[in-house]
Amino acid sequence: MLTFHKTSNFYESGYNEAIGEKAFLQVKQECDSGEIGYYTLPTTSLNIVKELEQYTKTNKSLIEAKNIVVIGIGGSSLGAKAIDSLLCHKRDNGKRIIFFENSDPIDIRTKLHDLVKNNTAIILISKSGGTIETISTFKTIVSHLCIDFNSIDASRVVAITDPDSILSKFAKEYGIKEFNMPSNVGGRFSVLSAVGIVPLFLAGYDTKALLQGADEFIQSFFNRSQDHILQKAYYHFANKDSKPINIIFSYSNSLENLSKWFVQLWGESLGKIDKNGNSVGLTPIGLTGSVDQHSFLQLIIEGPKDKTVTFINIDDFEEDIQIPELSLKHIEKTDYINGNSFNTLINAQCDATMQSLIDSGVPSDKISLSVASEQNAGSIIAYFEVLTSLVGAMLEVNTYDQPGVELGKNILVKKFQS
């Protein structure tokens, strides 16, 4: 379960119902027309789970692999990584997902080091099939593990790509298992498509519960049971010039990659030239508590009042640890914390920091996950996706493209081809 702690400064600042309703209708229309596909992934992706259940009955090498290598970047890795980071401490199946994202030689070398073929599944993710980091890394792993596509090795590989892409043609050539990204789902909204479902399924997560959590949230939004999200979207829109920086302050290391996923979603979706030719956008920042109370909080409290903060916490960590009843000579003044649990401490720190921000006039709210679970992961993903779509609709931008990144790609290709 998610609990939304709505505070007055975020939710009651002159909500404009006309703008809110217009955005709601646009989002509903995007969904109903099928123009944008992520709204229906929680139901359509159940077929992917079924297909995986069937396929892995006969193809044991995939499901028995202890190392699940994911080669992908941006929207092709951040979502699965966020969910894996949140939940991996609850798995005890000895599997690990290894994300090859960056073209960093040290990172690649380190991760290659203990890979062996007969224990590895490879999931290659690229919409176009031509992402340079992804294909370069794939070639390196193929070479390192001596993979022969004309042999049984091909059954260790899964390709996730657009239908008819060059990667799709490659997969068909060698009988490699292929899943497609729906054409109406962009990379950063694709975590609940095969992009996230395949690696998470192979790692042993309950992907049905993940989809169910997202489905329930989206249904409840369209059933008008989550109208607080319209108010929050409106606040971000109305204060885009005075509060252009939006912070996610997550109180657990396990949520750090959820923040990174959010940063892409928010930054890349809303940072656009709008229909009037103006540069608009909101700048996302991910922080981790309590650590970043000691690095960034000073700036939020005393610096320019150009920020909003959404706290995320986990009410019950389930695996807790107690602060011992230990009194250290001369340090007795810290004894007030003895006998409490770290679960209690970190959540108290979250609340104290939020209170200090509210007292300092910084718009703040909090989303609590009852526990770290697939269901809650699905819900919070759906929440941020819908919030992003609503703000995009209000800003009158194309929330779903990213034309600005092409320039650098073209410069790069010219460097190597000249």
Next chain:
Amino acid sequence: MLTFHKTSNFYESGYNEAIGEKAFLQVKQECDSGEIGYYTLPTTSLNIVKELEQYTKTNKSLIEAKNIVVIGIGGSSLGAKAIDSLLCHKRDNGKRIIFFENSDPIDIRTKLHDLVKNNTAIILISKSGGTIETISTFKTIVSHLCIDFNSIDASRVVAITDPDSILSKFAKEYGIKEFNMPSNVGGRFSVLSAVGIVPLFLAGYDTKALLQGADEFIQSFFNRSQDHILQKAYYHFANKDSKPINIIFSYSNSLENLSKWFVQLWGESLGKIDKNGNSVGLTPIGLTGSVDQHSFLQLIIEGPKDKTVTFINIDDFEEDIQIPELSLKHIEKTDYINGNSFNTLINAQCDATMQSLIDSGVPSDKISLSVASEQNAGSIIAYFEVLTSLVGAMLEVNTYDQPGVELGKNILVKKFQS
């Protein structure tokens, strides 16, 4: 060696020499008067290295420990973590530094899991001695490892704290080795004090080279051989309202923690109420390339032009990896990259992205580390510290305090004591 790639938009935009010289003189005066101590750490900390060399000759348990546990938060961990992340792939002594920073029960439990006493050194860092995350974690580790301070166990512990703090008294009580933070060095400027030197020395790094790299940079700044830094500081100051967001875009995963260290330095030093009672400050963001080209670049290119970007790259990764001469059927269009190295690719991506930003009118520059080395780590740390001091002087804030974080701490203590 550091190379500064100065671009016209960052360095030639109406530099005001009077303001630049005034800031230079203030910084020089801070240094010469001894009011601010970080400028002289590169020489004074050589005594810490000598002391460690002596002490560990007789106390073998510290120097032979494979697990070096650092318990500290914010300025007490970020600096050593940044340097360790940059250089750890070059060590082959089997040691690891384990940073206990957060009050996250899952994180603490995971890190405790494979600690055993007879293989562990514990470095406890807290200026005041009362930092609640730090002391709570220390108590937990003491209890977990069954440490008895009245035994030889005490020789496995090092305390780094203010002179006369409660932690200092505790250390003296049990004959625990103690190093002090100079009273004129704040936490976020303390990496070259015992705070960073002790863990890095025990892990086997060349701390003398680290200090030398910093010393050379600071000397060269005061000798007026680095005046480009005045121009850059002035640009940040003069454009504080139009470019309030400053990005460090580091092209290697190994630089990610250097960005986090910078984020604290910049955010906490400059986010202040100035002498006229106004909230001022600049918001730092750390990005990692090439990954974040696929998550954040769109916002920088097409979103509001409120950002500056400083790229950091490593010219020679030393341990490189080649992209194989492998042509995959149907994916031949990526063959242009074959035979190149990832070292070449990632640096070409850095340059292409920087060029695309310059073409889009985003002020950008680049700092290149010739290699990942202690010397270069020292130099770049000194560079960012001096830059921060200069901008702080221009903004007329107290660069070295952090009064804004007290409110949340007080609310927290009341929660537990009521």
